[in-house]
Amino acid sequence: MTDATSPSDTPRPRGSRELWLDAALDLLVSSGIEAVKIMPLARAVDQTRTGFYWYFKDLAALHDAMIETWEARNTGQIQARCEAPAATITQALFNLMDCWLDPSLFDARLDLAIRNWARNDSALANRLDAADAARIAAVRAMFLRYGYSPEQADVRSLTTIYTQVGYISMEVEEDPKGRLARVPHYVEMFSGQPPAPADVAAFLARHPVE
Missing domain, CATH: 1.10.10 (Arc Repressor Mutant, subunit A)
Known part of the structure; x- marks a missing residue:
């Protein structure tokens, strides 16, 4: 049969x-x-x-789901890393810097694609503005938590986020070892404090490069 x-x-x-x-x-x-x-x-x-x-339901529903996924993956992860336990501001900044080096925490290519899409979509542009504001607010709250004045927290949070947005928008390509070696200096620049050698070592151990 x-x-x-x-x-x-x-x-x-x-x-x-x-x-x-x-x-x-x-x-x-x-x-x-x-x-x-x-x-x-x-x-x-x-x-x-x-x-x-x-x-x-339709392509518009898919678009909404794509945007919601980006918000959760990227903005949500930045907020989570800023709220992660840390004894010092430099440790807290290293937690945040994990995002820029670990695509599973923050997808830079997706962030750039969303920014390009938003150029021709005013509704998405508004959501992008809100996402950037939420990221800045999370970093600002982190600095405030470690005793920075509101004015210092404002400037340092803007500098931290806008530096990364610049990296994304300019599609900067760096040697992984060179970029990793610069992170402790960024942490010192953003915080105004040199990170402890043990904290630098712990951060580098989280991001081994060949």
């Missing part, structure tokens, strides 16, 4: 919401928001167009 259902007739699994969303974010990073269309996504995840609608 033969099976009445041929392989070509067997419906493919619909994947998952995360599968579609990750593919959309990959397309955004590699090719810009104009490339994020349903059919290219379906090909990327080896699904049918119909499968998309199991998880998203």
Whole structure:
């Protein structure tokens, strides 16, 4: 007896919401928001167009999910690192600097893609402004927690965040060893205090390079 259902007739699994969303974010990073269309996504995840609608009402709903994911991954991680326990401001800054060196904490390529998208989307531009404000506020609160004056906390938080935004926007490419070696000097510049050698060693041990 033969099976009445041929392989070509067997419906493919619909994947998952995360599968579609990750593919959309990959397309955004590699090719810009104009490339994020349903059919290219379906090909990327080896699904049918119909499968998309199991998880998203339309392309606008996907866009919203992409933005929410970016906010959680990047802004949320900065806030979490600023709130992480630390005995000194330099330790706290090293916690924050982990974001710039660990893509699992902060996705710089996604941040740049969002900033490029926001140039032609006023609603997203407003959310980007809010995200930047939230990041600055988190760093400002961190400096205040270690006894800096409101005026100093303002300037130091702006300097810290705008330095990283500049790195992202300019797509700076650095030798990993050289960039890592500069981080303790950035920490001293942002805080006005030299980090303890033990703290530098602990930070470098978290980010081994070949």
